[in-house]
Structure formats: C-alpha cells, structure tokens
Amino acid sequence: MNIKTIAAMAGVSIATVSKIINNYSDVGEETRQRVLKIMEETGYKPSSSAKTLATKKSSLIGVVFAGKLNSDLDHPIFVKVLNSFKKQIGLLGYDLLFFSNETFFQTKEDYLARCRHFQVDGCIVIAGDNVEPSIDDLARSDIPCIGIDIALGGSNTTYLMSDNAKIAAKVVEHLYMCGYRELGLLGIDRNSGVTLIRENSFRDALRSFGLPLKPEWFVHSPGYEKECGYRAMKEWIAAGSLPRALFAVTDLLAMGAMEAAKEHGLRVPQDLAIVGCDDIDAAPFTDPPLTTVRQDTEKIGRLAALMLFDMINNQIDPSAIVVESELIVRGSCGGARSDRMA
C-alpha cells in the first residue's frame, strides 16, 4: 500500500496524491475529495522513511540522556519531565526517539551522529552529572536542542531548569524561621550542573542570614542515590560534629541520610532536621515525611516542548527559562504540619 496504489485507484498521478497529502492548493476540490475518501477507506498512511528521505524532516524528536546517569528512564524526576514533554510534543505532531543502540555507534557519546543518522528535527537533552563534552558537538550543530537541567550553549539551543539558585534560599529561610541556626549540607562530589547551583546558593543563603559556614558541616557523597546518602551520613556521624539541620541536594540523598541517622538513634527532626530537594514520589512516605522542594516537572516538560517546537518551526531562539519550585513542608524539618492526602 503506497502512494502509487492510491493514485491508480483514484485515476490520478502520484504527484496529485502527494499534493493532497501536503495540502497544496493546485488540486481541484472534486479530485481532492475523491482521493481523500480512498485514503480514508484504505487506511493509507505515507511511509515516514520515504517522506523523511525526500524532505529531510522526520517529525521525530531525539531523547538524549547525557551524563553518568546509571538509570535513564527510572530517574524519578527526569521521567516525569519527559512524560510531560511527550504529551505536549505529541500534540504538536512529533514522536519520540530514544537512542539506545550501542552496537551501531560504538560509543554512546556520539550524540550528534545519532541525531544525524535519524535526521531528528530536534532533541531534548536531559542531563545528569558530569556531562560529556561531546554534548557540545550536538549543541553547536544546526539541530535545535533544548536542555533540561543543563545550560546548553549554541545558537539553536536553550534550556530549562528549576530555580535552583532560589531553592536553597527558601530552604534556609524556612529552617531559620523554625529556629535552626546550625545548618549543614549534603552535596555531591564533583557535582556539576544543578546540584552545584543548589550548593552554592545554599552558601549564599547562609551568609545572607548571617549563619555560620563550618567546613565540617559540608559533606559530599559520590552520587545522588539513596545508598550514597546513607553511607555519607554514616561517616558524618562517625566523624562527629553534626549540624542541627541539613539540606540534602536530592531527596534520595536525604532519604539515605535519614535512614542512617535513625539507625544511630538520632531522632528526625528532634535531633537532626532534614530537608531534601525534588519531591519525588516516595518523599511523602518517609518517616517522618520529608520536607522538600517540589520541582514543577509538568511545567518544565510542557514548556520544553513548546519552546522546542518554536525553535524548529519558527526559527525562534528563545532565552533560557527558569521554572519556579515550591517548598513543601512536611515532618522531617520539625517545622509544622505533617503531610496528608495530596
């Protein structure tokens, strides 16, 4: 079932059928209706590869997970952003291509080659930590890209992220209001991107509130996972000199830390207040429920889709967008009400 079949059935040339598919004006109304009817009846859809070959447009958006995420799809935040992105970009006429084929491209990092191979119309780059330099090749290419949690540079690129620079300020302010004065941070070793922004803004916030920055209250774990937080907290406890409240740069770290603290008989929040960041699904279920900062993943994904669409179709080069996040106060910081049904 191809365009030739339809043309034959309708008694017209394939050029005419193609024009009807693409809404050209130089087709008679009667002919148009006749052909449309046949296409409808036969369920004919033009081949996407033939179309892509001829037009160099694929209606495909590439999904690039950059960095050392050891778990693409099951990252608690990114998958939500991606889900929202997928819904919106679908409405705009695009489908999603997940690159995963590591045999054809010997190296996972050759993002640009992958994009060219499939002729994606644009792509979304979702970043973890320690992003590879090869991402720059992609960003500097002519392919429109939108970064999530990564500040892409390049003329056809832009990016979106939560207001990470403000997140820590909200946290510090709340902890201050709760009466805490000894605040510490659980960060990520050699962290890059968003967690670094969070960490830096935490220092700034401490300064602006006139709170002490004791080096021993700044601890770093090698990764963002729960186990890392658990181990880091264990060592921290062993080293002594704990703050009264701590801000973990991800919820998973916070959860691991909470577990370790409780194992050592520390009560949360009475002995140690803990605040996370992200508001992942499990956050309301810790004991006590985790106070955290909620990223507006729905909005990030939706805006990313709209912006990428604009970049592809209107050659618009939008500036980076920062999406506001929200402090969610639960029990782990000892501040207030515990959490109920959302």
Add this chain to the structure above:
Amino acid sequence: MNIKTIAAMAGVSIATVSKIINNYSDVGEETRQRVLKIMEETGYKPSSSAKTLATKKSSLIGVVFAGKLNSDLDHPIFVKVLNSFKKQIGLLGYDLLFFSNETFFQTKEDYLARCRHFQVDGCIVIAGDNVEPSIDDLARSDIPCIGIDIALGGSNTTYLMSDNAKIAAKVVEHLYMCGYRELGLLGIDRNSGVTLIRENSFRDALRSFGLPLKPEWFVHSPGYEKECGYRAMKEWIAAGSLPRALFAVTDLLAMGAMEAAKEHGLRVPQDLAIVGCDDIDAAPFTDPPLTTVRQDTEKIGRLAALMLFDMINNQIDPSAIVVESELIVRGSCGGARSDRMA
C-alpha cells in the same frame, strides 16, 4: 555527507561502499580498509531513512502503551520494565520509538497504522486496564509483538508477565502463617488483565486454605491509583465489617488504604494488616513499611527484549513466559522484621 561522497573520496562506486557497510564478502580487503578509514575520518553514518526505505527494516522498536493508563511513562512498574527492556534491546542493535503524535493519527488507538508508518521491526505492548480492541489488529498483523502484562494473541506475538496467579497464594499463605484468618481484598472495578488474575487467585487461595470468602470483604475501587485506594477504604470503614488483613492488588491502592485506615485511628498492622503488590519505590517508606510482592521488572524487561529479538530475526515464535515474583515481608502485615537498607 552521503554514500556518494564517500564513494568519490575512495574512488569506488556507491555499490562497493554499501557492500562494505553491510559486510558483503565480494570486496577486496585493501579497498575495504581504505573505505573504512574514510568513513571513520569523516564520521559518516548512512541515513536511516534511506536504509529503511530500501530494506523495509528500521531497527526501531515501537513502544505501545495500551489501555487507559492515565500516565504512560510515570507508571511505577512499567517504566522499570521499559528501562530494562531498553538497555537490552539497545545492545541488540535497536532503538526505541515512542508513539505520541496524536495529530497525525486522529485516533490514539490506531496502533497498527503507526507501526506501519514507521516500519518498526517489532513492538512492545505494555498494557494497563481495559485494553482497546484495536490492539488485536496489531497483534494479528505480521509485526512481531511482545506483550507486557497482556496476553496477546496472534502468530507473531507472545507475552510476559509476573506469576500473578501465584502471587495471591504467597500472600495468603504468609498471612495465614501470621495467624490471620479473616482476609479481604481491595481490587479494581471491572479490572482486566493482571489485577483480575490476582483477584481470582486470591479467591482460590482462600478456598484452598479453608478461609471464608465474605462478599463484604471484597471491595473494588475504580482505578489503581492511591487516591482510589484511599476513597475505597474510607467507604469500606464507613460500611463497617472489615477483615483483619487485606490484600490490595497494587501498592498504590495499599498505600491509599493505609492512609485512610490510619486517619480513622486504625493501627496498621495491629488492627488491620495490609499487603500490597508490585513493590514500587515508595513501598519501603510507608509507615509501617509495606509488605508486598516484588515483580522482577529487570528480568521481565530483559527477557522481553531477547524474545522479541528472536522473533524478529529468527522467526521464532516463543511461548509465553511467566516470571517469578517474590514476597517482601515488611512491617505492614505484622508478620516480622521491618525493612532495612536494600
């Protein structure tokens, strides 16, 4: 940068280059090396659309979320299965295509048309409840399909799911051993597929243990989400006549039920023991931690990829596979130890 460029640079015909790309034997070793070197240096990769057009193979696997899932990608279990599937199928040389474009295909349900349009080599069908009949068109087609949590019928299809029929038996046995004799079920209204299997096997298990099946101990909610479980439990409590222990067919239902029970002053597990199913990420964090049945999502995804590969490349028509699940005893059933670090 296309095959013609490479051919010109190497001083050979495009046919020869193509043969080298596709490992034909009738190419001289010297020529082969020369051309390979040029391809390497220029970073040339053949266009996937041209290749697909010529071969009718795309190296793409379509991802179909069937049924009334209101949240494709953020379904706690399916996303894990998919992640594992993606890793394995990537090693086998395939990339993943997520259909999301609702504008081109007026109706979301026209799965077969989507697959044909992109000429996917196979597809994975992930099912929620109330699967649309149009899935059958796809299953009966010549496109190899593998179902997750859905018993696909058709010659080029097979499916994988957890041993749902045994899950309930494990649960009932454990609850029985813990001393409970009054067991109830929190299921899903007009549920289809796996939750129905779980429910039926629960009844069977009750019978085989000689336990009573009281109709008022079988309650159904409209969906699988937490809110549904919450509301269903509220009504159940209002109606009176609660069992001593209940099996919820999904963890989210169990979590909602637990929340409602606690709000009414019921202690879990002292007044009401609760067991869920799936072992989602949040399950260890409920208070008390949720006893549940863990689906081996990694194995399901991996085997699905291997089976689909076999179906595509070796015309093998494997039989359905059932993957064993594991009872994870935590605090919510009152049976034993609480949960520690995984």
Add this chain to the structure above:
DNA sequence: GTGAGTTACGAAAGCGATTTCGTAATGAGC
C-alpha cells in the same frame, strides 16, 4: 594456451515519497 572457476567491482533498477516545471483546458476581457 585454453577453458573453467573465482574474485572484485560497478551499472542500474528499485524503495516511496516530494517538488519543480511544463502544459492543456478553461475563463475573462476586449
């Protein structure tokens, strides 16, 4: 030296669309 078999390569016909450009038919204006 000759015929048969092997090796290495290229010409050319697809695959299923798009798009340019040419042209026959029609209608309008005078």
Add this chain to the structure above:
DNA sequence: GCTCATTACGAAATCGCTTTCGTAACTCAC
C-alpha cells in the same frame, strides 16, 4: 475571435541507500 491569466494536473528528477546481475581480470589445472 484572440490574447492572457488562472486552474488543475502530470512527467520526471531527486532524496540516499540496497541489491541483483553482468563482466573484466585473474588464477589454476591440464
């Protein structure tokens, strides 16, 4: 009745690759 636009359509080139088949050149046995 003649010219000139306008409308409606089709022929054919093109996109980048695969694959069949034909054929030189070379090897080998005799």
